[in-house]
Amino acid sequence: MWGVCFNSKVIRENKLCNKVVAFDLDTDNQTAILFQPESARELKLPVMELKVLSEPPEFVYGETVRIVSHPEHIGKITDIFWNFKYHCCEYYIAVNGEQYYTRFFARELMNYQF
Secondary structure (H helix, E strand, C coil): CCEEEEHHHHHCCCCCCCCEEEEEECCCCCEEEEEEEECCCEEEEEEHHHEECCCCCCCCCCCCCEEECCEEEEEEEEEEECCCCECCCCCCEEEEEEEECCCHHHEEEEEECC
C-alpha cells in the first residue's frame, strides 16, 4: 500500500512529513510498517498518521526516468512528496548522482528503457 505521512514527532525526526511511503499493515491492522523510502525501512507508525492513497505513484523510489523536456537527462527518483494543492505526487531526482532541486510531476517524466 502507498500513503502520505502526516506531521508527528516520529515523522518529523525521520524527515517523512508529506512524503509518499510504501507500507504493509502489521497483523493488528493498526500499525504500518514502512519499506520505502529505504531510509525509513521497517519504521512502524500508527495507520492514523498516514493518508492512504487510492493509487500508487506513477514512479517509485530508485526508478530510472528521463525528463520529458530534456530527454538526455537520465536520473533516479530520490524523493516523492504529496502535493495537497494538486492532489498528486511530485518527484525529485538525481542525475549522475547529483540531486536536482526542481520538483517534477508525473507528466514531466518518462520511464527510461535501457
